Amino acid sequence: MTRKLFALFVILSFAFPAFAADYPAQNVTGVVQWGAGGGTDSLMRPLSAIAEQTLGKSIIIQNMTGATGSIATQYVFDAPTDGYTLLMGAENPALYDILEISELTYENFDCVYLIGDEVVGIVVGKNSKYKSLTEIINEAKAKPYSVKISTTGTGGLPWEVGAFITDITGAFFVEIPYDSDASAKTAVMNGECDFTVCKVQSGIEDYKAGDLKFLCMLSTKEVATMPEVPLITAEYPDFAKYLPWGPFYGVFVKKGTAPEIIAKLSDAFTKAGPVESYQKVLANFNINFLGYSGEDAAKYISSWRENTVNALKNSGALE
Amino acid sequence: MEALSYMSVILREPWLIALIAAGTCAGVYVGAIPGLSGTMAVSLLVSFTFGWEQHSALAVMVGVYVGSVFGGSRSAILLNIPGAPAAVATALDGYALAKQGRAGEAMGLATSQSVIGTLLGVLALATCAPLVASIARNFHSIDYLMLSLMGLMMVGSLSGRSVRFGLIAGCIGIFLGCVGVDGQTAVKRFTFNIVYLNSGVDYVVAMIGLFGASEALSQITDMKATPVKQKVDKILPSWAESAKYLGLTIKSSIIGVLVGALPGAGGDIAALLSYDQAKRSVKKPSAPFGHGAVEGIIAPESANNAAIGGAFIPMLTLGIPGDAVTAVLISALTIQGLRPGPNLIAQTPDLFWLIVASLLVASFFLLVFGLTGIKAFTKIVEIPKGILMPTILILSVIGAYAIRNSVYDILWMFGFGIIGYFLKRFNYPIAPIVLGVILTRLCEENYRRGVMLQGGSVLGMLGSIFTSYISIALFVLLVVLFVTQTEAYKNWRAKR
Numbered sequence: 001m002t003r004k005l006f007a008l009f010v011i012l013s014f015a016f017p018a019f020a021a022d023y024p025a026q027n028v029t030g031v032v033q034w035g036a037g038g039g040t041d042s043l044m045r046p047l048s049a050i051a052e053q054t055l056g057k058s059i060i061i062q063n064m065t066g067a068t069g070s071i072a073t074q075y076v077f078d079a080p081t082d083g084y085t086l087l088m089g090a091e092n093p094a095l096y097d098i099l100e101i102s103e104l105t106y107e108n109f110d111c112v113y114l115i116g117d118e119v120v121g122i123v124v125g126k127n128s129k130y131k132s133l134t135e136i137i138n139e140a141k142a143k144p145y146s147v148k149i150s151t152t153g154t155g156g157l158p159w160e161v162g163a164f165i166t167d168i169t170g171a172f173f174v175e176i177p178y179d180s181d182a183s184a185k186t187a188v189m190n191g192e193c194d195f196t197v198c199k200v201q202s203g204i205e206d207y208k209a210g211d212l213k214f215l216c217m218l219s220t221k222e223v224a225t226m227p228e229v230p231l232i233t234a235e236y237p238d239f240a241k242y243l244p245w246g247p248f249y250g251v252f253v254k255k256g257t258a259p260e261i262i263a264k265l266s267d268a269f270t271k272a273g274p275v276e277s278y279q280k281v282l283a284n285f286n287i288n289f290l291g292y293s294g295e296d297a298a299k300y301i302s303s304w305r306e307n308t309v310n311a312l313k314n315s316g317a318l319e
Numbered sequence: 320m321e322a323l324s325y326m327s328v329i330l331r332e333p334w335l336i337a338l339i340a341a342g343t344c345a346g347v348y349v350g351a352i353p354g355l356s357g358t359m360a361v362s363l364l365v366s367f368t369f370g371w372e373q374h375s376a377l378a379v380m381v382g383v384y385v386g387s388v389f390g391g392s393r394s395a396i397l398l399n400i401p402g403a404p405a406a407v408a409t410a411l412d413g414y415a416l417a418k419q420g421r422a423g424e425a426m427g428l429a430t431s432q433s434v435i436g437t438l439l440g441v442l443a444l445a446t447c448a449p450l451v452a453s454i455a456r457n458f459h460s461i462d463y464l465m466l467s468l469m470g471l472m473m474v475g476s477l478s479g480r481s482v483r484f485g486l487i488a489g490c491i492g493i494f495l496g497c498v499g500v501d502g503q504t505a506v507k508r509f510t511f512n513i514v515y516l517n518s519g520v521d522y523v524v525a526m527i528g529l530f531g532a533s534e535a536l537s538q539i540t541d542m543k544a545t546p547v548k549q550k551v552d553k554i555l556p557s558w559a560e561s562a563k564y565l566g567l568t569i570k571s572s573i574i575g576v577l578v579g580a581l582p583g584a585g586g587d588i589a590a591l592l593s594y595d596q597a598k599r600s601v602k603k604p605s606a607p608f609g610h611g612a613v614e615g616i617i618a619p620e621s622a623n624n625a626a627i628g629g630a631f632i633p634m635l636t637l638g639i640p641g642d643a644v645t646a647v648l649i650s651a652l653t654i655q656g657l658r659p660g661p662n663l664i665a666q667t668p669d670l671f672w673l674i675v676a677s678l679l680v681a682s683f684f685l686l687v688f689g690l691t692g693i694k695a696f697t698k699i700v701e702i703p704k705g706i707l708m709p710t711i712l713i714l715s716v717i718g719a720y721a722i723r724n725s726v727y728d729i730l731w732m733f734g735f736g737i738i739g740y741f742l743k744r745f746n747y748p749i750a751p752i753v754l755g756v757i758l759t760r761l762c763e764e765n766y767r768r769g770v771m772l773q774g775g776s777v778l779g780m781l782g783s784i785f786t787s788y789i790s791i792a793l794f795v796l797l798v799v800l801f802v803t804q805t806e807a808y809k810n811w812r813a814k815r
Contacts, residue, residue, distance in 0.1 A: 035646070042650035045366040061366060064725070065518065068505070071725075074514045099505060102514060148772065154505040176771050177503035179764065182639045183582060190457050192772060205638050205660020277370070284653050 033069030050272035083261035109252035111297035113269035117248040140171035150193035158197040167315035325672035346386020354718020357387030385681035400531035404587035405623040408594035412615025430689030436621035437682040439572035440628020467762035492755020528735025575622035579629025585642035586626035590619035
């Protein structure tokens with residue numbers, strides 16, 4: 001009997017190697033829901049490289065792309081709640097259920113660390129006849145569905161902001177979907193589409209070279225690197241109710257993970273975020289540093305979701 | 320002059336040369352193993368080199384990139400399993416040569432052509448980057464549509480004996496390419512509510528299954544055939560021979576640079592298109608295409624390596640990646656504090672010339688690592704089947720899993736392996752399936768975009784062809800390619 005119990009103990013101790021007290025006993029996997037070299041990936045790799053020094057074990061990054069990041073989200077959800085599989089994601093899962101991409105959302109995960117968010121702006125090509133957002137809106141109101149916005153598909157950033165604009169102004173656009181934000185931007189630069197919505201990070205260099213014009217920023221305060229670009233609220237004050245708004249980036253574990261493990265992970269990432277070399281990375285990508293964990297992070301995400309869903313419903317983009 | 324002084328930096332730092340050499344060598348092996356890709360290796364290096372100084376980080380990444388593009392040809396020639404999608408076309412004639420005991424010659428040829436292709440790509444990058452970049456930037460949806468149609472017309476080239484069989488295989492590929500969430504509308508197609516089907520079929524998985532697993536299955540059922548004894552006396556093609564094919568090499572490299580520079584198409588499509596081009600334009604190949612024509616190695620191998628220089632063009636001049644590896648490199652540069660975009664070359668000319676110099680050095684090491692060890696590699700083909708075939712199956716499983724770390728991809732891979740096995744038994748060609756899976760998205764999404772841009776009018780879309788020189792040129796090319804394939808044209812030619 002004792003021997004049987006002992007055997008059982010041995011088996012169990014192999015099956016559950018991770019007791020919260022001695023976490024981490026092995027390397028941790030960070031599953032990035034977007035491709036290698038993308039915005040999310042570029043923020044997670046350097047952060048993990050610093051955080052693993054506090055954690056004491058390596059964080060191994062895996063890119064698992066596809067279906068707006070829902071493949072990776074499902075994968076982390078299917079993994080045990082032992083803290084060895086982290087979801088490294090952008091804002092997308094917050095809307096999966098609404099967009100019917102997946103039943104999972106960030107409600108099913110605990111946020112270990114919310115890195116920061118990003119400002120986006122309305123952009124046109126250098127030869128565009130539009131000098132302001134108002135001109136675009138007036139044209140679109142005069143001839144509904146004639147002005148072309150290049151998007152990254154249903155659920156993507158330009159699609160969301162397009163819905164906000166429709167909600168506030170009542171103007172309707174033709175949405176032309178592209179496969180990435182780089183190609184949506186190129187479509188505006190070569191004149192295939194009239195305007196798009198662009199992160200400061202992905203448009204700033206074209207802006208400096210004069211190939212792309214930022215008409216306005218969706219932000220409550222001017223962007224430090226482009227102070228001359230007006231805020232959208234100057235033309236449409238009603239936008240204030242949706243701001244600040246922008247894509248965000250964070251590290252998550254499946255709900256049900258032991259609080260001690262979450263605390264250890266949060267601690268490691270919270271120490272890594274403010275490190276000077278990482279702050280430089282954030283500055284290079286024009287990310288507003290937030291550095292939230294626990295309650296703050298949860299509150300940020302739920303209010304982000306509420307604002308976005310309201311706007312999408314009011315514009316008719318969602319039923 | 321200024322350029323030379325920037326480039327000479329690399330000669331003054333032996334450390335950089337050592338890094339490029341190490342990168343190239345590692346790249347060749349990463350590229351040769353199906354499922355491990357240059358993109359994976361370079362993105363691993365991004366975290367690894369975080370904290371290094373820029374030049375060293377870039378040098379090792381460029382080396383890996385060049386090595387991995389070439390490495391794909393090794394397994395394509397020896398085992399009929401392309402190590403990367405860009406080597407699919409190489410497998411067609413390369414493996415045929417290996418079966419004739421000429422694997423050494425095929426690998427030598429692939430090496431020398433890859434080196435020449437890389438050099439021509441670098442030449443284009445150094446001399447006409449702005450021109451190529453403006454073509455790439457002004458490539459509209461309709462142009463991508465026409466490019467993908469040209470690609471689909473290659474079903475004819477890849478069909479072997481019967482075009483009808485080729486069309487059926489192509490249709491299977493197109494159907495499988497439709498599986499997954501539609502990127503434009505988020506509608507799920509053929510996913511049966513299984514989350515893992517949402518991301519569709521990865522074409523590398525299709526490739527590993529159709530080429531690798533099916534080859535192992537068909538050889539296992541035919542164990543009596545003895546391995547072919549390989550000749551290894553003639554490895555490096557003579558100067559005279561290289562000169563004889565120089566025209567084809569240059570033509571293929573131009574295709575490689577142009578297609579590589581397009582953000583929506585990379586080395587894989589470049590290699591297939593130039594194989595097609597070779598098949599159409601070479602009057603008297605050394606053997607029929609698909610049965611060991613050396614032209615069938617020259618064209619795709621020079622094109623896929625020339626595509627490297629091509630892919631760097633939009634990356635360095637516009638900040639837009641030309642392919643998956645340059646996408647990772649953009650993020651690596653940003654992490655390093657540089658600002659990829661239209662101002663990059665003006666602000667940091669040293670960086671541009673460092674990349675050019677690294678590519679040159681990498682192509683030299685490609686020659687070294689490509690040619691040494693050929694004799695050892697040819698022994699792989701002579702390994703008894705009882706050992707070799709199970710090894711291939713194991714490698715296929717690992718490769719399929721490694722792409723997205725998904726167990727479902729292993730199931731897909733075996734599914735493709737079994738389909739491939741039966742298709743081979745009944746003499747259907749399998750390359751058109753991979754072609755279909757690769758091109759479906761490109762073709763469909765650009766067609767739909769083209770129509771949407773014209774307010775939902777198909778006629779409007781066709782009319783929009785005549786609004787840009789690029790579109791008109793592509794349209795004329797498309798019509799010529801089509802007409803020259805018709806019976807009527809062939810009869811007319813024969814009469815003249």
